[in-house]
Amino acid sequence: MHRLGGAGIGGLQRQTQASQAYKPLSSAISRSQVDGLQQQLSTFREALTRFAKEHRNDIRRDPEFRQQFQRMCAAIGVDPLAGPRKGGWWAELIGYGDWTYELAIQIVEICVNTRDMNGGLIELGEVLRVVRRLRALGGENESEAVSEEDIVRSVHTLSVLGAGYQVVTVGSRKMLRSVPQELDTDQAAVLEVAQEAGGQVNEGALVLRKKWTPERARTALDNMLMRDGLCWIDDQAEEGIVYWVPSVMLWADE
Amino acid sequence: MGLELAPYQAPSGFLLPSIHSWSAFYTYQPNPRTFLTQSQDWTSLLLAYARFRRLWLLALSDADAAAAGLGEGGKGTEWAEALHNPRLRPPRTISRKILLLVIEQLIASDRAIPDPPKQTSSVVLCWRSVPEWAGVLHEWALKTGQTNTILTLFEISNPAVESELSGMPEVLLRRAIAVLARTGKAQVIEGGEGGGVRFFP
Incomplete structure (x- = not known):
């Protein structure tokens, strides 16, 4: 069985000698690599600078x-x-x-x-x-x-x-x-439903589309209305209370 | 339903802002921050509309009249374009609560004068501020050569030649005169028939 560097004191000494002999070589290589890279980088910067100026x-x-x-x-x-x-x-x-x-x-x-x-x-x-x-x-x-x-x-x-x-x-x-504040997943779901319905959303739509319980839908909408100001309430719609999300609308004012 | 809201030109020629086409604009917003922007939008809309149509009076009952679609020429209809949107399904009308709070804000910011005094359900709108009206009034007196003579308030608000002051309610006219009187540009003369005023150059 061949062991790298050999066994015993002699082996250890040989190893140390070898690594010392490699040192200058490796630093010479990395120096030339760094030099090369630096040259490349400066060439590249020159080119990019010329490009950007032009x-x-x-x-x-x-x-x-x-x-x-x-x-x-x-x-x-x-x-x-x-x-x-x-x-x-x-x-x-x-x-x-x-x-x-x-x-x-x-x-x-x-x-x-x-x-x-x-x-x-x-x-x-x-x-x-x-x-x-x-x-x-x-x-x-x-x-x-x-x-x-x-x-x-x-x-x-x-x-x-x-x-x-x-x-x-x-x-x-x-x-x-x-x-x-991060948007939580319920808020994101409400916004998504509103996007698909011309900007409006209500409890019923969330129960139907997201399979939420009415309580969950109510809580999400109430938080968005009262806590976050992310939606507006409308009590004049045919289907009862509806919420409108201003951020999904495009306001084409001059 | 589309997501884009565009301004709408009303039959009177007034360009309604895009928020007027948004259903939620007509319901009172319980979130105070949201209401802040809602009431500001209503305030500037009402003042701009009043100025465009030279409307002097605004009453809480105008909202109901607008919703009921009172016939042509009725007092309620001149505000209908602004307070009501028949193009929405179903049509929307500004809630009484918004209108009341907006009127109170207008009074607090000197943009409306309660008429009769000490109530908030009926006001004269100052779509120009009182000092601005004072300037207009003084300029009119100079331009028409009516300085140093006594004019009745009726003569000012019902001039033979139509002017910017035509139809101006007395309560607003008196306030504008008071501004001029403080700087020596007018003198109030007490007397019968509502009294008069003398302008100085």
């Missing part, structure tokens, strides 16, 4: 292009907002960081202004509509278009504030939550 206007103006750029960065593990300076590597190159932060501030404004009305939950499409309207009023032309991906990305930059801004998927839609 396409600066496209990145700022064209949401499609911006998304592709974002994807490319993500694929190679670069966060364009990260970096040693505030606003990231790209801030001074293309103003990308500023652009995202400005958008984030606009999103916060929209959420705060509508929070009493919708309980801090708003559909992403609605946020996008209001952002576009605000920007149109500000005299920005259509080439400065904002996409849904931009909204999601800006919301992500808000997460550091710990204010609970988060994109959640409810049923078939993406919604932006701006209050720290």
Whole structure:
């Protein structure tokens, strides 16, 4: 039976000698690897910088292009907002960081202004509509278009504030939550039923669609009405008390 | 049923906001934060509508009149477009509780004057604030060359040539005059037939 390094004192000494002999070699290899990597990285950064400079206007103006750029960065593990300076590597190159932060501030404004009305939950499409309207009023032309991906990305930059801004998927839609409470599963179920019924929901619909007991349905609806402000009550409907969810509606005001 | 709510142009030409097409807008919201936004929306809707149609008076009974669909020319119908939505199924009408609380808020914020005094079921609306009306009144007196002469209140609110002040209720007119009197731009003259006023340049 052959034992690696051999047995006894002699074997141990041989092992130590061998590993000492390998040391310089291994550090030489890793040094050359690091050098190579650094060279690659600087080449890559140069290329990316050149790319970002060349396409600066496209990145700022064209949401499609911006998304592709974002994807490319993500694929190679670069966060364009990260970096040693505030606003990231790209801030001074293309103003990308500023652009995202400005958008984030606009999103916060929209959420705060509508929070009493919708309980801090708003559909992403609605946020996008209001952002576009605000920007149109500000005299920005259509080439400065904002996409849904931009909204999601800006919301992500808000997460550091710990204010609970988060994109959640409810049923078939993406919604932006701006209050720290998590949506519980019953609330999500109520929102989903409301989405499918033109924004309205009542006890009977939940019993029928979700197989809930009337008590569970009543409790969920009452919490959403009184505790969370996520729905409004309507006592003038034919079928009795109905609840309406403002956050699943699109409000086409000018 | 669609999820998009759009503004609606009423037969009078007034553009109703999209929330007017939302059923829950007509029921009092028991959540205080929700009611805050609901009452603000109703307040601005009612003031904008009154201004658009030059409606001076708002009463709690206007909600019932709107719901009952009183005939053309009736006092209730001029508010019907705003207080009632016949396009919803079933039609919705502002609840009395909302209207009462909104009227109280309007009084508290100097946007309405109880008429008669000391009650909250009938008010004169100030869709321009009293100081704003004072400015309009003074400008009208200057432009029509009626300074330094004594005018009755009736002459001001029923001028031969239609003016912005046409039809203005006396209680509002008196408050606007009082503002001008405090700055020496008008003098109230007591006398029979409701008295008069003299404007100074």
